[in-house]
Amino acid sequence: MLKITALAVTAAFALAGCATAPASGSDPAAPASCRATSEQEIAALFDRWNRSLQTGDPHQVVANYAERSILLPTVSNTPRFTAAEKEDYFHHFLANKPSGQINLRMIELGCNTAWDAGLYTFTFGTTGQVVKARYTYTYRWDGKQWQITSHHSSAMPEK
16 A cells, blocks of 8 residues: 655645645736646546657657656656656657556645656556556646646566
8 A cells, every 4th residue: 555644745745836725916827726626637647648658759748747847757867857858758768669557546636736646557568568666746737737747757666
């Protein structure tokens, strides 16, 4: 069973840019109210991301990420901050024709933010290799769509 501490949740929301509901007038660019969402809508964001992998186009994958976001990828030691850095990672990652499947998840909803964390499995079409990993996605509503603000993925340490 996945255990997530309150500190991890607070850190995830802080990284996502919304640890608490925005104060009225605190940020002129911030939405004036919290957008209603559901666990099903947030779960569907992984499906959207996974479908973008199937296109084989790194640009389509990176379109899921906010301009200010971080990718801590599964098969690279290098954090990716810019769209160009993320595209470089996905260019190599997509060459193996990955497809992901969620095995276990926990979703938390906030004010214009959400996180989805758990376990997933990737199968690589070119090699048949299967990689089990842990993941965390944090999302922010930008007024038009949900975007990934942080994505951490790491291979399971125990075989």
